Amino acid sequence: MFQFDFDIILKTLPYLLKEGMAFTLTLTALAAFGGLVLGTLLALMRLSTLPGLALAATGYVNLMRSLPLVLVIFWFYFLVPYIGQAILRTERPVEVGAFASALITFTLFEAAYFSEIMRAGIQSVPKGQLSAGYALGLNYRQVMSYVVVPQALRNMLPVILTQTIVLFQDTSLVYVISITDFLGAASKVAQRDGRLIEMYLFAALVYFLISFLASLLVRRLQARTAIIR
């Protein structure tokens, strides 16, 4: 009869957390930050009156949103060394490393989604706010960075965090380039010790708990900002 082995989880927990979860959280945090910065720039490009900029940003966003993430991760891992080679004109493909490759990929991919969120956020700021900024003598860059983007971020914070939770789950896809994230670490143990059920159940529970708690937090935040507005 099947015996559920709690010990295996307890024994490997330090490894799972220190190797796996640390990687997963680092990648999530860095990619969310990078994606938000790049996404905000893309949103500003899309809303700009220069047609070339708007078109380029729209093209980029649509391209990223039409590709499966796994494919992008996979292709990037193989392509980035050669792109680096072409740009830097080195003799050999540039060694990027799996972590850097994953970080770049997620940042570029998430930027497409964050740009849509930030575009809605920027458009949610009343036009009078821009007028007030310009009337005080601020220039475009200053109006955007001190008046519009901070309010857009604040208005969109719940959506941004929700997207980040999705990103947190999506980071498990790095298994295609053999990175040991949390799921990868659990998977390794499972294979090694033949404890598939325990490890995968535990991994599912951890992803669920973190995502669920985070979304509870988002909801509370939402209720609070609703009062302020």
Added chain:
Amino acid sequence: MSNSAAPMIEMAAVSKWYSPQFQVLKDCTTSVDRGEVVVVCGPSGSGKSTLIKCVNALEPFQSGTIRVDGINLSDPGTNLPKLRARIGMVFQHFELFPHLKITENLCLAQEKVLGRSREEAMAKGRALLDRVGLSEHAEKFPGQLSGGQQQRVAIARALAMDPIAMLFDEPTSALDPEMITEVLDVMVELAREGMTMMVVTHEMGFARKVAHRVVFMDRGEIIEDRSKDEFFGSPRSDRAQLFLSKILAH
């Protein structure tokens, strides 16, 4: 550079179209002298907001010229942000920055545009806040103040830039009646100190008290541009008479 004999604001034959079929301003010509208070009134949709927003180039216009302190807005060499920094503007809906505290609202442009230090900007901001009677609200956010208080902060924010002229676009029309006076009092004081002001308003009491001239607009045209006494004494056009009778009826 500034010519003290010339008007502070000079508009000559300003026309603006929102689309080829819709001309919102038709050949508007008027001026505001230094230290003068000009009230602009007229029916809703007549183009008052558009006109006043053209003065600090918040709205572009297609023909005519506007000079502020002798500087031509349409001149490609004109640094518009720099010019706007010298003209204060107060909006119907206050437009304080809701994510910034009152003090930060007062300091932002002083620091970023005029390059003042935080201490300098803060001192100026506090002095003006005191002047509009709101010192105790310095650390609050705009959303925590009443409409009248927010509008007084907005006036202080504009004054913090040491403007050469102030533009007001219906500064009291979004306020509850009991808050209108507190804002008008600040404006009256400003006018009496000799500030150059262009004020879009339907507050005829304010106009009678401090305006030097009244400009009446209808359908994008300046129909009357006359001294206050002339305007209230005997408006020449039927449209102005009709407008005044409507507005003074209640």
